[in-house]
Amino acid sequence: MSATACLQLKDVERVYDDGHPIHALRPTDLDIFAGDYVTITGASGSGKSTLLNILGLLDRPTAGSYQFGGIDIAAAGEKVRGAVRGQKFGFVFQSYHLVLRRSALENVELGMLYGPHRARRRRDVAAEALERIGLSHRMHADPRQMSGGERQRIAIARAIATRPSVLFCDEPTGNLDSQNTANVLDVLQELHRDGLTVVVVTHDAHVASVGTRRLSVTDGRVREEQR
Amino acid sequence: MRRRNNARVLEALGVRVAKLRGVDLIRESWISIAGNPGRSLVTALGTVLGAAAFVSTLGLSSTLGRQVSAEFDVYRATEVVVRAEDAQVSREWQESEKLGVLRSLNGVQAAGARVSLFERRVQRTAALGGDTASARIVGADPEALKVIQPRLTTGRLPDQFHEETAAKVALLPKTIADKLGVQRTGVAVFVDDQAYSVIGIFDEVERSPEAMISLLVPFRVAEELSFGISADQVDREVLIETAPGAAQYIGRQAPLALHPQSPESLRAIAPPDPMTLRRSVEGNVTKLSLLLSIVALAIGTVSIGNAASASIAARTSEIGLRRAVGARPVHVFAQLLGETTVLGLAGGLAGAFLGATVTVGASLWNGWQPVIDLKQAVLATAVGAAAGLIAGLIPALKAMRIEPVAALQR
Numbered sequence: 001m002s003a004t005a006c007l008q009l010k011d012v013e014r015v016y017d018d019g020h021p022i023h024a025l026r027p028t029d030l031d032i033f034a035g036d037y038v039t040i041t042g043a044s045g046s047g048k049s050t051l052l053n054i055l056g057l058l059d060r061p062t063a064g065s066y067q068f069g070g071i072d073i074a075a076a077g078e079k080v081r082g083a084v085r086g087q088k089f090g091f092v093f094q095s096y097h098l099v100l101r102r103s104a105l106e107n108v109e110l111g112m113l114y115g116p117h118r119a120r121r122r123r124d125v126a127a128e129a130l131e132r133i134g135l136s137h138r139m140h141a142d143p144r145q146m147s148g149g150e151r152q153r154i155a156i157a158r159a160i161a162t163r164p165s166v167l168f169c170d171e172p173t174g175n176l177d178s179q180n181t182a183n184v185l186d187v188l189q190e191l192h193r194d195g196l197t198v199v200v201v202t203h204d205a206h207v208a209s210v211g212t213r214r215l216s217v218t219d220g221r222v223r224e225e226q227r
Numbered sequence: 228m229r230r231r232n233n234a235r236v237l238e239a240l241g242v243r244v245a246k247l248r249g250v251d252l253i254r255e256s257w258i259s260i261a262g263n264p265g266r267s268l269v270t271a272l273g274t275v276l277g278a279a280a281f282v283s284t285l286g287l288s289s290t291l292g293r294q295v296s297a298e299f300d301v302y303r304a305t306e307v308v309v310r311a312e313d314a315q316v317s318r319e320w321q322e323s324e325k326l327g328v329l330r331s332l333n334g335v336q337a338a339g340a341r342v343s344l345f346e347r348r349v350q351r352t353a354a355l356g357g358d359t360a361s362a363r364i365v366g367a368d369p370e371a372l373k374v375i376q377p378r379l380t381t382g383r384l385p386d387q388f389h390e391e392t393a394a395k396v397a398l399l400p401k402t403i404a405d406k407l408g409v410q411r412t413g414v415a416v417f418v419d420d421q422a423y424s425v426i427g428i429f430d431e432v433e434r435s436p437e438a439m440i441s442l443l444v445p446f447r448v449a450e451e452l453s454f455g456i457s458a459d460q461v462d463r464e465v466l467i468e469t470a471p472g473a474a475q476y477i478g479r480q481a482p483l484a485l486h487p488q489s490p491e492s493l494r495a496i497a498p499p500d501p502m503t504l505r506r507s508v509e510g511n512v513t514k515l516s517l518l519l520s521i522v523a524l525a526i527g528t529v530s531i532g533n534a535a536s537a538s539i540a541a542r543t544s545e546i547g548l549r550r551a552v553g554a555r556p557v558h559v560f561a562q563l564l565g566e567t568t569v570l571g572l573a574g575g576l577a578g579a580f581l582g583a584t585v586t587v588g589a590s591l592w593n594g595w596q597p598v599i600d601l602k603q604a605v606l607a608t609a610v611g612a613a614a615g616l617i618a619g620l621i622p623a624l625k626a627m628r629i630e631p632v633a634a635l636q637r
């Protein structure tokens with residue numbers, strides 16, 4: 001897969017049009033290859049999240065084509081997009097989005113709820129995922145009693161439990177102190193080493209420096225920075 | 228076309244359409260409900276009350292209904308009294324030939340004539356002074372006595388011979404006998420210088436309690452006394468004992484049998500049918516109960532709907548996350564609907580239990596035999612679930628329209 005692009009944007013554009021148009025993402029060509037660790041930086045409001053959401057199939061472009069694995073899914077129906085989101089992509093957000101009153105394990109299981117596994121199997125896989133990021137001992141703990149770093153690692157476990165090919169992170173360390181940031185970055189790097197394609201939006205230069213490819217967004221225009 | 232295309236695309240991408248199994252749907256709904264018991268309780272309260280009202284009012288009405296028929300005086304329920312509409316009606320209807328016709332009716336156990344006269348002073352001796360008591364002079368033939376069924380403490384009842392010979396014999400209620408100092412039979416008591424030989428003393432009657440203050444003599448004896456009195460001071464009756472359940476029917480037939488020329492000049496007084504009585508008690512309570520339950524369930528539906536709508540805002544992030552991990556809008560819809568339905572069901576079940584408890588409690592308190600219809604409890608639970616389902620529609624529709632992007636960027 002490394003020869004052909006895994007994710008391929010062609011002339012993709014996102015315009016918000018309520019009253020006067022906002023060009024959140026100007027026509028963009030972008031290839032992301034399997035095994036890439038892409039970081040996306042830019043000022044607040046520059047369009048980083050817009051780009052990530054389109055890549056992650058959480059949002060639809062207003063123009064252009066988007067191919068995943070050689071198939072155009074920009075205009076595909078919700079069934080296809082939902083299936084890809086759930087089974088090929090994983091998501092980590094700044095504010096964790098853990099469901100309250102559910103244990104760490106239950107939160108990880110939730111990531112697989114709409115997939116092919118039955119409840120027993122989901123539980124086993126969730127436990128493995130927690131083990132992989134070193135949180136086995138917190139399996140039955142209530143996330144409200146955990147540090148931000150631990151919560152974010154649970155969110156990562158939830159995202160990777162389905163064995164996705166791409167992990168999308170929007171400001172994953174935005175709410176974390178430097179120690180917890182370092183922990184999360186370690187986990188991401190390890191996952192990347194194991195073959196996962198990682199796309200991280202951040203405005204932290206240190207977090208951005210970890211990637212193998214660096215993109216920067218300014219006023220909806222995406223530019224690749226050469227190292 | 229789209230479907231086949233989808234299948235090809237899905238296969239090429241190596242993914243399967245997201246699904247939510249029934250067990251998982253129920254489990255998710257249950258976790259959401261059980262995970263937030265406070266919210267769930269407040270939400271379901273309306274359904275709990277509605278179901279409780281339904282089960283307890285219906286239960287209590289059945290209990291009461293049974294109580295009414297159980298306590299219904301079985302003797303009174305088999306007693307029919309026939310009277311003339313006015314004193315001018317000729318007394319032929321009390322003749323033995325007419326009574327014979329009446330007795331031949333199916334359901335008549337006994338039927339006899341009674342005539343009640345003035346109240347008189349009854350004395351132990353013919354002379355002035357001595358013990359006196361006041362009693363109504365009542366003539367009853369042996370059949371009428373069968374209907375009245377005096378319980379004798381001593382002596383015997385007048386029989387056909389006494390009746391035919393117009394023998395001057397009397398039955399005394401115990402209270403009057405005590406007043407007069409009569410302890411045994413064979414002694415005489417006097418009314419207007421006329422001696423009556425006491426042949427029996429009774430302390431209780433099954434029917435016609437007014438007999439307890441009467442001096443009972445053979446019908447013909449009283450009849451002879453009545454000749455000297457104006458007709459409107461004489462009460463003429465035919466007493467009938469019917470088979471259980473036949474009172475209403477005999478009540479309709481008796482005037483016809485006793486006075487075929489003009490049955491409308493007689494009036495039969497039959498006790499209300501215990502079944503009718505019970506139905507009318509139950510019917511009234513049932514209407515009230517249904518009204519109450521419908522109001523409570525409507526409030527329950529609105530309260531579930533409101534609480535679910537309000538909780539959507541708090542759960543936007545959760546819903547966005549479910550979409551991100553693959554849930555289709557229909558899954559979000561199904562889950563929210565599942566939650567309100569389970570809440571409604573649980574509320575209905577809890578309410579049914581509560582209602583049954585109230586019924587049993589109130590019954591035990593009053594010493595009644597509680598009657599609880601399982602069907603009503605099941606119905607209440609089902610209606611609770613339906614209320615939850617209906618209540619969930621609007622919030623579930625709202626929730627399925629939540630866009631994952633908007634939900635996750637908070």
Ligand SMILES: Nc1ncnc2c1ncn2[C@@H]1O[C@H](COP(=O)(O)OP(=O)(O)O)[C@@H](O)[C@H]1O
Nearest residue numbers: 016022024042043044045046047048049050051
């Ligand atoms: N739902 C929306 N409606 C209108 N404008 C939006 C919406 N979401 C984002 N935008 C605008 O698009 C631009 C890019 O937003 P975003 O991608 O969230 O920026 P970043 O993540 O880089 O901070 C901003 O100007 C923002 O105001």
Ligand SMILES: [Mg+2]
Nearest residue numbers: 048049050170
């Ligand atoms: Mg952003």
